[in-house]
Amino acid sequence: MFAFLQPYLPQASGLLPKWMLFVAFTAVFNSVQNFVTTKLTQQVYSNVHVTSIQARTFAVWTLASAAIRMYAAYNITEKHVYDLALISYLIAFGHFASEILIFKSTGFNRGSISPVIVSTVSLIWMFQQYEFYTRP
Secondary structure, rough: HHHHHHHHHOOOOOHHHHHHHHHHHHHHHHHHHHOOOOOOHHHHHHOOOOOOOHHHHHHHHHHHHHHHHHHHHOOOOOOHHHEEEHHHHHHHHHHHHHHOOOOOOOOHHHHHHHHHHHHHHHHHHHHHOHHHHHOO
């Protein structure tokens, strides 16, 4: 059904590169909406007022993460690129965990739990597949 997309998808084996591409595209969408409105960002940081400048700053941070992950999706066998993508998920997990547990800018809600789940699943998956993708 989606055979026309095949040439544009990462060609490395396994589903991890495709997952990373999917996560990158959703991050691009998230960045665009953060540039346009604070509505969805307010759902993530539900315990504080989100300003336009905060939303745009979050958009730039998310766009940088998307670029790293998109590049990694297509170059997943390059150890340095793999490491950088893994670190980007660690940063995301650390950010959202600290906002929930330490700074209390949000709680466990629909807006904040999604990035925690994505970063956790991605980290576990990447740690489990590290040798497979980065072996010489």
